[in-house]
Amino acid sequence: MNQYMHLFQGTAFSSKSPKEIQILKDYLFCINTDGMIEKIIAPEDADYQPLLDTYQGTNNFHQLAEGQYFLPGFVDLHVHAPQWAQSGTALDIPLYDWLNTYTFPLESKFSDLDFAKKVYDDVVSTLLANGTTTALYFATVHKEASLLLAEICATKGQRGLVGKVVMDDPEQNPENYRDADTPTALADTEEFIIAVQELAKSTKQGVYPVVTPRFIPSCTDEGLQGLGALAAKYDTYVQSHCSESDWAHGYVQDRYNKNDAFALHDFGLLRDKSVMAHSNFLDDQDVDLFAQTGTAIAHCPISNAYFANSVIPVAHFQSKGVEIGLGSDISGGFSPSLFDNIRQAVMSSRMLEDGVNPSLSAQDRGVPGSRITIHEAFYLATAGGGESLSLPIGRIQENYVWDVQIIDTKCPSAKLPIFNDNEDLDDVFQKMMYLVRPENIREVWVQGDKVHSR
Structure with a gap:
């Protein structure tokens, strides 16, 4: 199995086209030493569980908490x-x-x-x-x-x-x-x-x-x-x-x-x-x-x-x-x-x-x-x-860089109005777009390195 620099688990939002976003719910994101997204793995893929088992509990594994999401930088x-x-x-x-x-x-x-x-x-x-x-x-x-x-x-x-x-x-x-x-x-x-x-x-x-x-x-x-x-x-x-x-x-x-x-x-x-x-x-x-x-x-x-x-x-x-x-x-x-x-x-x-x-x-x-x-x-x-x-940035997809913001919708000082645990994810996305403040941006990563956290 490949050795990845980082393995992230969580839900990400990325543009599929100018009018449409893609929602990657509970996916795994495999980041190589160059800071590139080498592989994106859906929960139903055969590799998903074996990778989780290998990386869980290691320093290279990062799992988003409930109410947290990935957006592209x-x-x-x-x-x-x-x-x-x-x-x-x-x-x-x-x-x-x-x-x-x-x-x-x-x-x-x-x-x-x-x-x-x-x-x-x-x-x-x-x-x-x-x-x-x-x-x-x-x-x-x-x-x-x-x-x-x-x-x-x-x-x-x-x-x-x-x-x-x-x-x-x-x-x-x-x-x-x-x-x-x-x-x-x-x-x-x-x-x-x-x-x-x-x-x-x-x-x-x-x-x-x-x-x-x-x-x-x-x-x-x-x-x-x-x-x-x-x-x-x-x-x-x-x-x-x-x-x-x-x-x-x-x-x-x-x-x-x-x-x-x-x-x-x-x-x-x-x-x-x-x-x-x-x-x-x-x-x-x-x-x-x-x-x-x-x-x-x-x-x-x-x-x-x-x-x-x-x-x-x-x-x-x-x-x-x-x-x-x-x-x-x-x-x-x-x-x-x-x-x-x-x-x-x-x-x-x-x-x-x-x-x-x-x-x-x-x-x-x-x-x-x-x-x-x-x-x-x-x-x-x-x-x-x-x-x-003309750079491989701005999307969460394979062969793009791992430039992301981790958004926390449950941040105590700037909690987003999400009261239903099963809120439609497109609605969650829109709430983030309109309501996120800097306090909600928990971590920022550029090219596979963490450059900001609060």
């Missing part, structure tokens, strides 16, 4: 790690003012590595405690602090995809917070890529460098061109903001006479490893371009409520074959929890479908066919994020 496709220090503040002013008055001055402080360490240690730990096992991070323009964030992810056991931000246009960025010039921005990015790829060799769960033009308004044409070339040379991930708000979308139209998506594509920045945050104002040609290039969207529903001037038509974009996952967008989004973003994704989609202006008649008020279900929003936070990054 969440994949957060858009986090501004430095902005954790301002989360929950200044959300009531327009995007342009918010960036210049609050965000850029804060991010400029990350030239101080002691300050950077304090914030980055805390944001990685906080995200893990909220069930986020993989995060796609914007850092700052500072090469050293950005590398420090990748090192913290490696040490704490989170799968981190980290970008040193490029802001090289002296016209568009504040004097005290930008790259020195375009050649420096590109040289720093290349050195950062090489350093993170080196760090990745000794990191079990993986860390990845990400080419990160902040967005078109902060970069020169030469900078964008150079970043596209670096992404191709080192085959890296790419991230940026795309058509987030009326202001950002209009700025690119004025500068290039084309939409963000086509401008980014012309610089070589739309590729299978690209994730574009927000993307609220894409038209159908933009969406087709995303689908053709394999570019994914990081949907940030809480942040969009504050800064995007719109609700993104997720259902429409998905119907056109674009990969979509969820992002918290700390700190444009105040919450570090993808549970909160799952809930908001559903609520925003329903507001788009039904409309929000009560002075219009019902049939003129909304956009039909826009709503998504809680099952679909869960898919975005898990399997959709995994597909967006």
Whole structure:
């Protein structure tokens, strides 16, 4: 019989398709030394009892208590790690003012590595405690602090995809917070890529460098061109903001006479490893371009409520074959929890479908066919994020990594309202989606290692 690093027993929920979850009731999950799910065994399988007999009572065996369940770890496709220090503040002013008055001055402080360490240690730990096992991070323009964030992810056991931000246009960025010039921005990015790829060799769960033009308004044409070339040379991930708000979308139209998506594509920045945050104002040609290039969207529903001037038509974009996952967008989004973003994704989609202006008649008020279900929003936070990054994450199935959250529905300080011992498991799943708080997340595992417990 195979020697497994860990054997887990319990009930798990995982996406079968965007609209449908799979419930694996009392299954065994066999985890190998690489942290991969080598085998999943149903109670009726012949191997089930012999394996239980072999592993029960050993340190490698983990049995869930009554009221506990496995969920896949969440994949957060858009986090501004430095902005954790301002989360929950200044959300009531327009995007342009918010960036210049609050965000850029804060991010400029990350030239101080002691300050950077304090914030980055805390944001990685906080995200893990909220069930986020993989995060796609914007850092700052500072090469050293950005590398420090990748090192913290490696040490704490989170799968981190980290970008040193490029802001090289002296016209568009504040004097005290930008790259020195375009050649420096590109040289720093290349050195950062090489350093993170080196760090990745000794990191079990993986860390990845990400080419990160902040967005078109902060970069020169030469900078964008150079970043596209670096992404191709080192085959890296790419991230940026795309058509987030009326202001950002209009700025690119004025500068290039084309939409963000086509401008980014012309610089070589739309590729299978690209994730574009927000993307609220894409038209159908933009969406087709995303689908053709394999570019994914990081949907940030809480942040969009504050800064995007719109609700993104997720259902429409998905119907056109674009990969979509969820992002918290700390700190444009105040919450570090993808549970909160799952809930908001559903609520925003329903507001788009039904409309929000009560002075219009019902049939003129909304956009039909826009709503998504809680099952679909869960898919975005898990399997959709995994597909967006082309990694074997976000599902509990064979040949995927063991990235899981163990949810305790009976946690005394945050007990879920489950009063029937034989409650329908799909109902239990929905209650978890709507009601879980960090206290319910008892353990978090990444790549077969426990990285958080309470």
